[in-house]
């Protein structure tokens with residue numbers, strides 16, 4: 538590509554799936570993928586809010602479809618990929634973004650097994666199912682982009698803000714699952730990367746609606762503030778694009794300096 542040719546950033550003609558697309562980072566990323574030219578299949582358990590994302594895209598002249606999908610249910614995820622291909626054509630970009638947080642943060646000796654299992658099933662099983670079902674259709678075609686939403690708390694511990702054993706464990710596992718899948722498919726035209734957000738003001742667990750907790754995040758972030766969901770989308774668009782053709786297995790921190798400290 539000549540140095541001044543920026544066409545590698547253009548996603549026209551591509552199709553993408555985004556899970557957790559009803560809210561926060563997934564909604565912003567779905568809208569941005571469309572603005573960059575992609576057709577987007579938006580998935581979430583919250584079908585009412587999901588409609589808002591899809592309506593925003595379609596009203597702006599983009600092309601989006603919506604489907605209910607619980608990422609912790611492997612048959613839902615298999616049907617998600619099938620629905621996306623039926624609706625929009627061959628899948629180019631899979632963004633495994635749906636996630637949740639520990640219900641009652643606290644030291645691990647007080648942790649609840651049911652909450653641990655819920656986190657593992659959504660945050661880790663969900664990413665595994667999403668990668669597997671996407672790779673089933675990408676591998677025979679020899680092309681594809683997978684981006685998994687991890688967290689800075691997949692790279693460092695969280696107890697400077699809140700003790701969340703299950704969240705940290707699942708996000709760390711997503712980072713290393715990403716690296717391993719990157720190696721498995723590196724010679725097959727498919728890249729697999731993770732994006733590790735720092736604090737982003739979304740609905741996640743309601744934590745940013747509690748002023749004292751939000752202040753803790755602000756105090757811990759070298760930039761002295763939390764991000765908006767829109768500040769995450771550049772990373773997803775880049776990793777989804779041809780401009781990132783030589784990047785695989787990376788965990789890209791978009792964190793206001795959190796992991797530099």
Ligand SMILES: NC(=O)c1ccc[n+]([C@@H]2O[C@H](COP(=O)([O-])OP(=O)(O)OC[C@H]3O[C@@H](n4cnc5c(N)ncnc54)[C@H](O)[C@@H]3O)[C@@H](O)[C@H]2O)c1
Nearest residue numbers: 557559560561562582607608635636688736737739740741
């Ligand atoms: N907000 C942050 O500070 C932050 C930081 C690091 C990582 N993340 C990660 O970013 C991702 C998106 O979170 P967000 O901050 O936008 O939160 P959010 O709550 O605004 O959005 C998460 C979405 O995931 C959906 N979801 C939850 N469980 C699901 C399931 N089983 N199947 C399908 N959809 C499901 C929710 O309905 C919601 O729409 C998550 O993986 C989260 O862990 C967020």
